Amino acid sequence: MQVTVSAVAAWMTSFADVVHANAAYLTELDSAIGDADHGANLDRGMKAVVALDASTFDSASAYLKKAGMTLVSTVGGASGPLYGTLFMRIGAALPADGEVTPAILGDALQAGLDGIVARGKALVGDKTMVDALTPAIDAYRGAESQGVPAALAAAAKGAADGRDATIPLVARKGRASYLGERSAGHQDPGATSVTMLMESAAAMHVG
Amino acid sequence: MRVDANHLCTFSQDLATSVQRCDTGAMKKLINDAADVVSESLLGVEAAHSDIVRVDHDQKVIYRKSAPVAGKVGLISGGGSGHEPMHGGFVGMGMLDAACCGEVFTSPVPDQMLAATSAVDGGAGVLHIVKNYTGDVMNFEMAAEMAEGTEVATIVVDDDVAVKDSLWTAGRRGVGTTVLMEKIVGAAAEEMRDLAAIHALATKVNATGRSMGMALTSCTVPAAGKPTFDIGDDEMEMGVGIHGEPGRTRLKIASAKDVTEMLCAPILEDLDFKGDVIAMVNGMGGTPLIELYVMYNEVDKYLKSHGVTIVRRLVGNYITSLDMAGASVTLLKADDEILKLWDAPVLTAGLRWGC
Numbered sequence: 001m002q003v004t005v006s007a008v009a010a011w012m013t014s015f016a017d018v019v020h021a022n023a024a025y026l027t028e029l030d031s032a033i034g035d036a037d038h039g040a041n042l043d044r045g046m047k048a049v050v051a052l053d054a055s056t057f058d059s060a061s062a063y064l065k066k067a068g069m070t071l072v073s074t075v076g077g078a079s080g081p082l083y084g085t086l087f088m089r090i091g092a093a094l095p096a097d098g099e100v101t102p103a104i105l106g107d108a109l110q111a112g113l114d115g116i117v118a119r120g121k122a123l124v125g126d127k128t129m130v131d132a133l134t135p136a137i138d139a140y141r142g143a144e145s146q147g148v149p150a151a152l153a154a155a156a157k158g159a160a161d162g163r164d165a166t167i168p169l170v171a172r173k174g175r176a177s178y179l180g181e182r183s184a185g186h187q188d189p190g191a192t193s194v195t196m197l198m199e200s201a202a203a204m205h206v207g
Numbered sequence: 208m209r210v211d212a213n214h215l216c217t218f219s220q221d222l223a224t225s226v227q228r229c230d231t232g233a234m235k236k237l238i239n240d241a242a243d244v245v246s247e248s249l250l251g252v253e254a255a256h257s258d259i260v261r262v263d264h265d266q267k268v269i270y271r272k273s274a275p276v277a278g279k280v281g282l283i284s285g286g287g288s289g290h291e292p293m294h295g296g297f298v299g300m301g302m303l304d305a306a307c308c309g310e311v312f313t314s315p316v317p318d319q320m321l322a323a324t325s326a327v328d329g330g331a332g333v334l335h336i337v338k339n340y341t342g343d344v345m346n347f348e349m350a351a352e353m354a355e356g357t358e359v360a361t362i363v364v365d366d367d368v369a370v371k372d373s374l375w376t377a378g379r380r381g382v383g384t385t386v387l388m389e390k391i392v393g394a395a396a397e398e399m400r401d402l403a404a405i406h407a408l409a410t411k412v413n414a415t416g417r418s419m420g421m422a423l424t425s426c427t428v429p430a431a432g433k434p435t436f437d438i439g440d441d442e443m444e445m446g447v448g449i450h451g452e453p454g455r456t457r458l459k460i461a462s463a464k465d466v467t468e469m470l471c472a473p474i475l476e477d478l479d480f481k482g483d484v485i486a487m488v489n490g491m492g493g494t495p496l497i498e499l500y501v502m503y504n505e506v507d508k509y510l511k512s513h514g515v516t517i518v519r520r521l522v523g524n525y526i527t528s529l530d531m532a533g534a535s536v537t538l539l540k541a542d543d544e545i546l547k548l549w550d551a552p553v554l555t556a557g558l559r560w561g562c
Contacts, residue, residue, distance in 0.1 A: 027431075035450050036431050037313055072349065076287075076313040081345035119345060170375075174341045177376035178452045 001148065003098045003105070005063050007205055009054035012067055014200040016046035019193065029189040033176040038079060038189040045075035045083070060098050064091030078174055079190065082116050082129065086194075089115035102144045102151055105206070109137050109155070120173065127171040127183065129190035135162035136198045152202040159198040163191040234432045236530075241429040245288045245308060252295055256556045259299040266322045267308040267315070269295040274304040274327045280396045280405045281305070281327030284336040284389060285320060286343050287312040289428070290449060293386055293526045296557025302393035303336075303555075311428050311529070312450045314342035320350035324357050332358035332402035334409065336389060338381025339365035360402050362409035364388060366416045366537070368477045369446030369454045380448050383487050383537030384416030386525045387549075390558060394551035408548075412539065417474045420535030421454065421466060422447040424493060426528045445469055449491075449528045463498070467505035470536045471513075480538050481514040485549060487537040488520070492527035494534055499523065502534050510538075519549055525557065 019026070019042050026039030049067045057063040068088030072080050093108035094100065100108075113133045122128040139158030143151040166188035171177045176188070238244050245267065252269060253262040261270050268285075275281060284294040285307030294306035304327035309315035324333050333354075337347045344363060351359045364381035392409050400408070422444045425434035435451035438444060443461070446454025461469070474480070488503045490496070503522045510517060518541050526535070539545070552561035 031431075031435070035312055035452070036428065036435060037310075040430060041310075041313060072346075073316050073318045076309050076316050076346065077342040078314075078345055080316060080342075081349055119348075120341070172375050173377055175377070175450070175452055178370060178380070178448060180376070182453065 001100055001102075001206060003060045003094060003100050003206055005054050005057050005060050008060040008063055009052075011200055011204040012046070012049050014203060015197050016050045018196045018200060019043050019046050022196065026189050026193055029187055029192055032186045033171060033179055033183045034189060035077075035175050037077060038193065041075045041077050041079055042083070042193055045071040045080065048074045059094070059096050061091045061094040061096055064088070064094065067091070078120065079193075082120055082190070085115040085119045086112040100148075100206070102148050105148055106137065106140050106144055106151065109140060113137055122173040125169060126173045127166050127169040127176060127188045127191075128173050129188070129194040131166050131169070131188065132159040132162040132191035132194045132198070135159065135165075136195075148206045149202075152198075152204065152206075156195070156199045156202040159191075159195040163187065163195040166191045234427055234429070236427070236429060238429055241432070244429045245310060248288070248291075249295075249308065252556070259554060259556060260295075263322070263326075266319050268319055268323045268326075269298045269306045269308065270323070270326060271298050271300070271304045273300070275329040276304070277329045278331055278399055279329045280331045280400070280402050281324070281329060281333040282336065282389070282393055282396055282405075283307065283320065283323050283327060283333055284385070285309065285315045285323075285347075286338055286340070287314055287450070289426075289529045290526050292524070292557030294389070297386070297389045297393075297555050299553070299555035299559075300562070301397055301551060301553030301555070302389050302558065311430065314340065314346045317346050317350035317353060320347055321353055324350065324354045324359060328357045331399075332360065334392065334396075334402065334405050335359060335361040336385065336392070336409065337361060337363045338385055339363050339378050340380060341377050343381075358402060360406040362388070362406060362413060364413050366413065366418045367448065368417050368419050368473045369448070371455065380452070382420065382449055383418035383489055383526055383535050384413060384539060386489075386521070387416060387485060387487065387537065387539050388412040390553060391545060391548045393553065394548035397551065412545070415478070415540035416537060417478050417480075418535055418537040419470045419473055420447050420449070420489075420491065420533060421445045421470060422451065422491060422528075422531050422533035423460065424530075424532040426451050426492070426531035428529065443533070446473075447531075447533060449526060451528060451531060463501045464505050466534075467502060467509050467536075470534075471506060471509050474536065474538055475513055475515070480510075480540060483516050483518045483541040483546075484510070485519040485539045485541045485545070486510070486517045486521075487525060487535075488522045489526055489535045489537065490524040491531040491533040491535065492524060493530045493532035496523060499534060502536075506536055519546065
């Protein structure tokens with residue numbers, strides 16, 4: 001099974017479109033418990049990713065690594081290093097020839113999550129993007145035997161469940177943590193955007 | 208928290224007021240385009256202070272004109288814009304070699320710190336002065352990891368006593384002590400102390416400096432176009448951060464005397480400051496100097512009555528939050544070494560004496 005440059009480029013384009021369409025919504029979520037810039041920052045970064053010329057990359061791995069570096073260089077804040085690390089680690093974990101099995105793709109997603117945890121030091125329950133990404137990968141693993149499309153669809157569902165579960169949580173990382181108890185009752189913006197990423201991934205054609 | 212009918216009533220009135228303000232009141236700022244605020248302000252910095260600094264407009268980095276200084280440890284700080292004069296106003300002889308300017312309230316990206324790190328390396332290594340905010344810490348950390356051929360040390364400033372439970376948050380925020388550190392460590396770097404000594408001094412300053420701030424109004428981020436948070440006309444936020452992050456409590460507005468006690472008591476509870484201190488009574492950007500001097504008088508009296516003597520001070524706008532009204536108090540223990548470095552010459556746009 002092949003993960004091609006065009007497949008991951010389409011994934012990035014789809015994610016960029018969703019982020020752009022929901023930039024005001026993400027910023028609104030962020031203004032409730034953060035600093036009101038998540039939508040605008042991620043939108044700016046994903047526009048720069050989409051502007052990359054996919055035809056100049058000879059592998060999905062190289063393309064994703066560059067996408068990650070582009071985000072780090074354009075986004076700033078916490079989401080730049082976190083999303084940048086996610087894409088760079090996924091890219092680095094993909095084989096250069098793009099030949100994958102469902103398990104290899106799952107390992108790549110796990111590598112991305114591990115990178116985010118190493119960079120941001122957030123654990124499950126801290127009310128961050130980790131709370132959506134962790135159940136997404138668990139769900140992927142659970143559906144892995146049914147093939148990549150089914151596993152990615154399960155991952156998107158897992159992410160959405162994790163995102164919704166951030167609402168009652170008290171934030172322990174990032175700027176929202178300064179709110180203490182007052183952060184409860186709000187959906188985490190990072191968990192929301194990373195769910196959009198997994199929903200875009202579910203639409204990705206890997207064949 | 209208990210919510211009763213009275214509270215709800217006040218809250219809904221506040222909400223109505225603020226909604227009205229957002230709907231009817233256009234943001235009033237002296238700008239051309241919200242998207243160009245940072246880049247155009249950097250053009251202004253360069254035009255005004257070309258004797259002291261030069262500006263890399265692509266990377267949005269303000270450099271000391273004479274950087275790199277051979278044999279001197281390079282000092283870099285940076286963060287989101289909107290806190291002027293910090294950090295760009297503190298670039299020059301006796302303070303920083305470079306300030307990396309992010310978007311308003313958004314940390315700069317590693318490319319900026321990487322460019323600055325190699326540009327100010329005079330052969331003795333570079334110190335990154337980072338305020339403890341998640342984004343700043345991560346972006347500086349990535350830059351330090353990527354820096355090749357330059358020895359980099361990092362100090363993370365976390366002096367805000369308003370953040371009570373550091374274990375369950377991103378930790379104490381880095382605020383006013385950063386300004387005092389940049390001055391003191393800058394003077395030590397001019398003495399050609401090595402990187403390990405500079406880092407040890409920065410660690411000492413961070414360990415002996417504490418701050419707490421409060422806000423009377425919200426600030427308005429140009430790109431957002433509306434106030435960051437809603438606050439009633441008769442309310443204040445005690446323990447606010449420098450981006451309008453919520454503090455410890457929302458209270459009815461009080462006198463300067465009472466506000467002073469609310470700011471200073473938690474600082475003195477956190478660290479024993481008995482003896483000599485350097486004090487900073489800092490404006491958040493929207494409070495006039497006359498009020499800051501009223502505050503200074505109260506701070507001076509309060510500290511005296513608690514066995515603390517101010518031997519050096521700053522009164523003014525040094526670490527701001529755009530147009531937020533309010534003030535913060537920073538105290539730093541002052542021994543002979545610290546005072547000697549504090550009194551050493553400095554020539555920057557925001558701080559200059561002795562030269």
